[in-house]
Amino acid sequence: xxxxxxxxxxxxxxxxxxxxxxxxxxxxxxxxxxxxxxxxxxxxxxxxxxxxxxxxxxxxxxxxxxxxxxxxxxxxxxxxxxxxxxxxxxxxxxxxxxxxxxxxxxxxxxxxxxxxxxxxxxxxxxxxxxxxxxxxxxxxxxxxxxxxxxxxxxxxxxxxxxxxxxxxxxxxxxxxxxxxxxxxxxxxxxxxxxxxxxxxxxxxxxxxxxxxxxxxxxxxxxxxxxxxxxxxxxxxxxxxxxxxxxxxxxxxxxxxxxxxxxxxxxxxxxxxxxxxxxxxxxxxxxxxxxxxxxxxxxxxxxxxxxxxxxxxxxxxxxxxxxxxxxxxxxxxxxxxxxxxxxxxxxxxxxxxxxxxxxxxxxxxxxxxxxxxxxxxxxxxxxxxxxxxxxxxxxxxxxxxxxxxxxxxxxxxxxxxxxxxxxxxxxxxxxxxxxxxxxxxxxxxxxxxxxxxxxxxxxxxxxxxxxxxxxxxxxxxxxxxxxxxxxxxxxxxxxxxxxxxxxxxxxxxx
Amino acid sequence: xxxxxxxxxxxxxxxxxxxxxxxxxxxxxxxxxxxxxxxxxxxxxxxxxxxxxxxxxxxxxxxxxxxxxxxxxxxxxxxxxxxxxxxxxxxxxxxxxxxxxxxxxxxxxxxxxxxxxxxxxxxxxxxxxxxxxxxxxxxxxxxxxxxxxxxx
Numbered sequence: 184x185x186x187x188x189x190x191x192x193x194x195x196x197x198x199x200x201x202x203x204x205x206x207x208x209x210x211x212x213x214x215x216x217x218x219x220x221x222x223x224x225x226x227x228x229x230x231x232x233x234x235x236x237x238x239x240x241x242x243x244x245x246x247x248x249x250x251x252x253x254x255x256x257x258x259x260x261x262x263x264x265x266x267x268x269x270x271x272x273x274x275x276x277x278x279x280x281x282x283x284x285x286x287x288x289x290x291x292x293x294x295x296x297x298x299x300x301x302x303x304x305x306x307x308x309x310x311x312x313x314x315x316x317x318x319x320x321x322x323x324x325x326x327x328x329x330x331x332x333x334x335x336x337x338x339x340x341x342x343x344x345x346x347x348x349x350x351x352x353x354x355x356x357x358x359x360x361x362x363x364x365x366x367x368x369x370x371x372x373x374x375x376x377x378x379x380x381x382x383x384x385x386x387x388x389x390x391x392x393x394x395x396x397x398x399x400x401x402x403x404x405x406x407x408x409x410x411x412x413x414x415x416x417x418x419x420x421x422x423x424x425x426x427x428x429x430x431x432x433x434x435x436x437x438x439x440x441x442x443x444x445x446x447x448x449x450x451x452x453x454x455x456x457x458x459x460x461x462x463x464x465x466x467x468x469x470x471x472x473x474x475x476x477x478x479x480x481x482x483x484x485x486x487x488x489x490x491x492x493x494x495x496x497x498x499x500x501x502x503x504x505x506x507x508x509x510x511x512x513x514x515x516x517x518x519x520x521x522x523x524x525x526x527x528x529x530x531x532x533x534x535x536x537x538x539x540x541x542x543x544x545x546x547x548x549x550x551x552x553x554x555x556x557x558x559x560x561x562x563x564x565x566x567x568x569x570x571x572x573x574x575x576x577x578x579x580x581x582x583x584x585x586x587x588x589x590x591x592x593x594x595x596x597x598x599x600x601x602x603x604x605x606x607x608x609x610x611x612x613x614x615x616x617x618x619x620x621x622x623x624x625x626x627x628x629x630x631x632x633x634x635x636x637x638x639x640x641x642x643x644x645x646x647x648x649x650x651x652x653x654x655x656x657x658x659x660x661x662x663x664x665x666x667x668x669x670x671x672x673x674x675x676x677x678x679x680x681x682x683x684x685x686x687x688x689x690x691x692x
Numbered sequence: 693x694x695x696x697x698x699x700x701x702x703x704x705x706x707x708x709x710x711x712x713x714x715x716x717x718x719x720x721x722x723x724x725x726x727x728x729x730x731x732x733x734x735x736x737x738x739x740x741x742x743x744x745x746x747x748x749x750x751x752x753x754x755x756x757x758x759x760x761x762x763x764x765x766x767x768x769x770x771x772x773x774x775x776x777x778x779x780x781x782x783x784x785x786x787x788x789x790x791x792x793x794x795x796x797x798x799x800x801x802x803x804x805x806x807x808x809x810x811x812x813x814x815x816x817x818x819x820x821x822x823x824x825x826x827x828x829x830x831x832x833x834x835x836x837x838x839x840x841x842x843x844x
Contacts (some may be wrong), residue, residue, distance in 0.1 A: 185800070186839075187837055188800055188832070188837055190782050191835065191837075192796075192800050192801045193801065194775070194777065194780040194781075195773055195775075195777075195785075196701035196702070196704060196801060198695055198773040198775045198778040199704045199705070199773045199778065200700045200701050203696065203697040203700050203710075203714075204697075249774055297776045322837070322838070323777075323836045324836075325777050325780055360776075362776075362780050363835050395812040441831065581796055616760070617726075619725065648831060674722070682719075682722060
């Protein structure tokens with residue numbers, strides 16, 4: 184029903200906007216969010232303490248083991264060249280992959296409002312051709328299958344359940360969360376095919392759903408008819424059991440000692456088999472990788488590039504994976520700041536490796552200030568330059584006196600910072616600036632807005648502002664004698680796109 | 693600014709990110725401030741802000757698409773819905789083109805008829821109608837909904 188869609192959209196919007204409050208004052212047009220900035224400001228305040236305490240524990244794996252009675256270190260032999268884990272390939276999961284690690288699930292829903300599934304709401308089918316049991320809701324719903332959900336087929340077929348208790352598979356509710364996309368169980372037929380069942384049931388506590396059988400198995404054997412059913416997993420997510428011997432793998436990280444905030448970096452993951460036994464790398468292992476830096480992080484789950492990896496890791500060998508991380512930009516700083524970043528990486532079924540590195544935020548290179556150029560009255564040329572959002576955390580901060588008298592000239596600086604890792608910002612053609620003086624406190628309180636526009640004094644400015652560079656544009660503004668005293672906010676904008684944070688200004692008689 | 697949460701609701705569904713929605717709305721308020729002499733004369737200044745913000749949301753989405761990482765970005769918990777069904781709706785919306793999200797949100801959340809959406813988004817009404825049909829079919833398939841109402 185359309186009403187249902189309307190209700191869903193309203194419910195989602197309400198939930199998503201819960202506790203939404205307007206910012207205390209008019210808009211900050213640039214990309215950074217106030218709360219993120221608050222966190223960054225907190226980091227800046229804590230930075231001296233962090234620096235003082237900075238005995239940066241960088242993980243430097245040795246890839247040697249003291250596992251012999253003599254305690255003598257025996258190096259492991261590396262298999263092949265380091266293999267790059269490509270982000271976009273990594274998310275192409277296959278049902279036959281193993282895992283996922285619990286930490287790969289970034290956003291589990293609140294379990295308080297997920298109830299058990301009503302059997303009447305579900306449909307299930309065992310498709311022998313695709314080797315899957317698929318469970319789907321009849322209509323839009325979110326619910327949980329019982330923990331003991333299993334497939335029942337009539338004799339003589341025996342059903343074997345592959346249980347996996349130690350490794351959540353996948354992470355959210357042990358794979359039992361039924362959403363519109365449905366969930367699945369891998370189902371592998373073995374033995375004779377002359378007694379294929381036509382139907383069965385999906386059962387559990389409080390659950391019995393008819394299970395029609397379709398398709399024919401890709402292969403048949405000579406033994407008794409048997410269906411091996413894997414753990415429940417989200418559709419289009421890994422569904423194979425993680426082999427128990429993966430617990431014998433040793434993961435270690437080779438992290439750079441320090442990285443620059445705003446720049447990408449790579450690190451090596453060493454997957455070692457220190458045992459005297461071969462450990463299979465099939466089904467294809469899945470991993471979770473997380474980076475948390477002082478200004479944010481990234482992470483998630485993926486599958487290893489198994490088409491480029493050996494099928495097994497022989498005793499006392501290791502392989503190296505190369506991971507890529509994108510860091511976030513921080514707010515501009517006057518001095519260099521070092522803070523700790525953390526990396527966590529693990530394969531499902533294997534103890535997770537963690538490491539720390541130093542995230543350095545360099546003080547920007549100061550370019551000579553650009554003197555003020557009064558507006559000529561001619562409209563400035565339009566620049567087509569567009570600032571990237573998100574990772575390009577450009578900033579314009581206004582600096583000046585907190586108070587100015589009516590009739591005086593306000594002199595302030597608009598300090599523009601191009602973050603490390605940002606693109607080159609051209610000043611050709613010469614960009615326009617826009618200045619906005621708004622009476623506080625609120626836009627909707629019908630403020631008096633005074634706006635003016637001019638061109639940057641490009642004759643005395645560099646042609647471009649490179650990554651990691653900072654430049655101050657000097658500004659002047661006469662506070663007219665008819666300006667009502669009171670609290671104001673000043674904004675400044677360049678390239679008709681990047682707006683400064685608001686600057687509080689009091690105009691006094 | 694009692695209108696803030698009301699204006700934020702459609703934007704969060706269009707951008708599928710609360711922080712992005714807040715950015716878009718802030719920029720729209722900024723624009724309103726700059727053009728206050730005109731905006732204040734309107735019957736409904738809030739509607740003007742909404743119109744600016746809904747149109748700007750598509751730019752934000754395009755910027756994000758260019759920089760999207762294959763991995764999920766770790767976000768603060770409050771930037772996502774907490775309710776399981778809402779999370780599902782959010783995921784389903786993310787799979788739609790942003791232009792279709794715009795018209796769906798305008799039609800179903802804001803109860804705007806096709807002609808008004810076409811005016812607000814400066815698109816031919818035929819385009820809006822096609823996007824609405826496509827978008828709601830995709831959303832209905834993804835969320836397993838039966839949609840039977842006519843689009844007007």
